[in-house]
Amino acid sequence: MSASTPSPHGEQLREALIDEAYHQGYGGIPMTLIVIGGLIIIHWINAGELLNPWWLAGALTLTIARLLSLLRFANEKQTMSVSQKESLFVVPVILMALLWGALAPLTFAAANTIERLTMVCVLSGMAGGAATVLAPLRWSARFYLTCCLVPISILIFDAPGGGPALSGLALGFLGIMFVSHGQARRMLVEAKTSLFDKQSLLTDAYRQQEVVNRLNAALESSQAALQDHNIRLEQVVEERTARIRLAFSVIENTAEAVMVITAEGKIIEVNPAFTNITGYTPDEIIGQPANILQASIDDQSAYAELWRELIETGKWSGELWSSRKDGSLFLERRSMDAVRDKRGRVTHYVAVASDVTDAHHKDEQLRHMANHDPLTGLPNRALLLEKLKQGIAQASQNSAKLGVFFLDLDHFKSINDSLGHHIGDILLREISVRLKGCIRLSDTLARLGGDEFVVIMNNVRDTEDCSRLARALITALEPPLELSETVIHIRTSIGIAVYPDDSDDANTLMKNADMALYAAKAAGRGTFAFFQQDMSTLAKQRLEFEYELREALTNRELTLHYQAKVHAIDRTVEGYEALIRWNHPKKGLISPEQFIPMAEDAGLVDLIDHWVVSEACRQIADWHARGFGWQRVAVNISSRQFQHENLVALFLKASASHGIPATLIEVEVTESFIMTQPDKAIATLQALQAAGITVAIDDFGTGHSSLAYLRTLPIDVVKIDRMFIMEAVNDPVSQAIIKAIVDLCTTLDLEVVAEGVETYALVDMLCEAGCYILQGHYFSSAVAPATLEAQWSQGSGEILPVAEKTGEPVDTASE
Known part of the structure; x- marks a missing residue:
């Protein structure tokens, strides 16, 4: 498929010739069909029959095959190789050449002279057309020409009347077609080669133009980059200049002292903050050794260690005491760094220091406060x-x-x-x-x-x-x-x-x-x-006891017992005092003297006070609801609870929540507590009285200057201390004091109650002194509510209506 002379384009030329053969092949198919049709007509006219069916079928089949190959090439030429294209075109051409070569032997014997001449002309025309159409091909085209003319040249040789001459003409025409095909092919190859050369030149020109364009673009880009670089350099110079100005301004205006020191240890530059902190002006300090600030001779070792580390590592930071120009000491936090040249040699040292004396003193204060x-x-x-x-x-x-x-x-x-x-x-x-x-x-x-x-x-x-x-x-x-x-x-x-x-x-x-x-x-x-x-065992027991007390509040193990206050003349009950007990599940009843001090140490006394007030109000309401009438109950509160501003609110809330009159409640507060803060105590007592709550001074007689305060205190009841009562049995002076207390209370319209009445002798002595409301084991010990209720139900304990003292109507159920 290559040209007669070597081409520099090689495979590209071969592919171009094959493509050209396919292009010219579109014209060969119609010509072939026309020729076949003409032969059929001529043979029908002369012989009255169709051409050989097998030849005719083969010719039509190959024509169709050539058409299909052309269509396939049109659709798949981009994906087909050169060899595939060549085979797809050449094979049908060779087979068709063989059919044209077989036509004469199959039909020539039966044909007359006209048909024979016609056939010679037709095949010669096919050869002439093939010489041009198949110009892109070489040997397959020559084979096609040979098959078309050689068989008929041989058969026509014996024809009468000039057969040899016709045969010679046919063979001569074959030679001319060979020459014509060769020239056409050469011209085609030259044209394609010229085209490729021009395309190559054009491509080279385009490529060179692209190179030139790229070089121009690169040049322009380089020029732009150079310009940008120059602009950036100018910006960098401006920025660095601005930074240098800023750095200089910062150094000049910073609150930290800055020193620039030579490698030999001489100060060559300081900032204003250095002067402010040390007192040395630049003229005084420049040229001086860096250790001019050394506090004392004792710091030589510290300075030597500083310079050793600075020389070895290029940096140092820490705190040291230094001396100002006036000799005063200050603690500075200093950091020092070495400045090196391009060769790595130290040229200068820069020291930055701040005065942390005040912070040091504050830290010392904080450490002192922390400890x-x-x-x-x-x-x-x-x-x-x-x-x-x-x-x-x-x-x-x-x-x-x-x-x-x-x-x-x-x-x-x-x-x-x-x-x-x-x-x-x-x-x-x-x-x-x-x-x-x-x-x-x-x-x-x-x-x-x-x-x-x-x-x-x-x-x-x-x-x-x-x-x-x-x-x-x-x-x-x-x-x-x-x-x-x-x-x-x-x-x-x-x-x-x-x-x-x-x-x-x-x-x-x-x-x-x-x-x-x-x-x-x-x-x-x-x-x-x-x-x-053995104390560790006791301590463990105490902790367990404290834990059990906390649990007692949750488990409702605390209870109130009630001790009657009795009128000595007619033995009527004037009211009750609620006394707390701890009903321990294992130890039984525990008196308040055993657990109240512990409750105070453990911070539980407030909770206990709240519970006592609420429980007393609940019990009063319960007794009334069950038909035992309104009973007046006195409760004791701790001095800690008395300090709270919400004391009155505590009683009012408890009485309201249980639906009882506040006038049924009596609050007992110790005389010693009132005497310690009389002004504050008076305000609280007045608030209690204003709420309708009865106020009683408990343990009266144990304090000092008590009588002087009685007329100024907003109270309703005075309870004489049990120890004072017991000492008065055989002490006429104490008896006289008791009578004086009773007389003063009577004058002030205060009720007097004597505690700790254990014997008839005390009852007699107190009645003679004019004190008739008594409380103690002589009449009744503190008992559980159920015991009181049983006594009331059996009629052995009298229930006293309190209408005269509370203003409440007498409950007939209590009669």
Whole structure:
């Protein structure tokens, strides 16, 4: 399929010739069909019959096959290889050449002269057309020409009248067609080659143009990039210049001192803040050595270490004391960094420093606050434990002993609640001063919080050393303190644990001293006790008891018993006092003297007060609902509860929720509490009376200057203390005082009640003094509500209507 001369385009030319053959093939198919049709007609005219059916079928089939190959080429030429295209075109051409070659032998014998001549002309015409149409092909085209003319040239040779001449003409025509085909093919190849050369030149021109365009674009891009780079460089220069100005401005205006130091340690530049902090002006400091600020000769080692680290690592940061121009010291936080050139050699050092003296003092204050009690200035728990551990370590090294004293002020909570926290704070400060005066410089006094103090006694020789200090601490608190026109007597109880006898652990020593403290309290307060091993069992029992008390509030184990107040003349009941009891599931009834102090320590007394008020109101309502009439009940409240502003609201809410008149409630408050804060107490008592609640002074006779206050206090009832009553049996002076109290109360229209009446002699003495309302075991002990109800139901206990005192109608059911 290649040209006669080598072509530089090779396979491209071959593919172009094949494509050209397909293009010219569209004209060959119609010509072939016309020729076949003409032959059929001529043969029919001369022979009266169709051409050979087999030849005719083969010719039509191949013509159709050629048409299909052309159609396939049109649809698939982009995906077909050159060889596939060539085979698809050449094979039908060769087969068709064979059919044309077979036509003469099949029909020539039966044909007449006209048909033969016609056939010669037709085949010659087919050969002439093929020489042009098949010009893109070489050997297959020549084979086609040969098949068309050689067989008929041979058969016509024997024809009469010029057969050899015709045969020679046919063969000569064949030669001419070969030459014509060769020329056509050459011209076609040359045309295609020229086209490819021109296309190649054009492509090269386009490619070169693209290269030129790319070079131009690259040049333009480079010019633009160069321009952008120049702009960016200008911006960088401007920005760096601005940064330099800003940096200079920052250095000039920063609050931190800046020093630039040479590699040899000479100061060459400082900023205004340096002058403000140190007092040195630039003229005074430039050229001076960097250690001019060194505080004292003692800091030479620190400065030497600073420069050693700076030279080795290129940086240093830390705090150091320095000296100002006037000689005053200041603490500076300084950071220093080395400045290097391109070769990495140090050229300068830059130091940035700030004055942190004030912050240092504040930190010291914070550390002091973190380790000391803000009220007394004494060490707190954290510092105490640290000192205790240090003391234990020192005692261990010296084979010595150490004592831990746990102090607790007796009844401080009552004083704090009654007089107010501000008085309590003054008292704690005064107590800390007294206690501190008892210890040595080597000892430690600390406040844990509240009214708890701890003393660490170092270098203890024996327990007698601890005993002497404990007695000194107790004695120091014996003198009364006069605060806010009130004389306060305070005592302390002390628990002592000794290292290493009781433990070698700081926390355990503290715990053991605490347990010893409770033993001292149990012994009567105002004393001291050493830790004993069996105390841990007692402490555990106390914790269990406190836990059980908390559970008692939840499990409704608390109950109220009621003790009657009886008129001595006619034995009628004037009312009842509600007394709390703890109905322990295992220990039975427990008196308030056993658990109320613990409730105060555990912070449960408020909850108990609320429960007592609510339960008393509920019981009054229940008795009335069940037909036992309205009963007046007195309740006791703690001094802590009396301090609350919502005390009146507590009683009103409880009475309202249970639907009883507030006038049935009587509140008992101790005389000693009223005397500590009379002004505040009067306001609270007036509010209670305004709400219709009866107010009684309990334990009257135990305080001081009580009679002077009776006429000013808004009260309704005075209850003479049981101890005062019992002492008056054989004491005429006490009897005279009791009569004076009764006479004064009668004058002031106050009801008088005597407590603790145990014998008939007391009844007789009190009646002679004019006191007729009595309360005590002589008449009745405190009993459970069910016992009272049983007595009332059996008629053995009289129910007294209270219409005259409450203004409420008498309930006939109580009669």
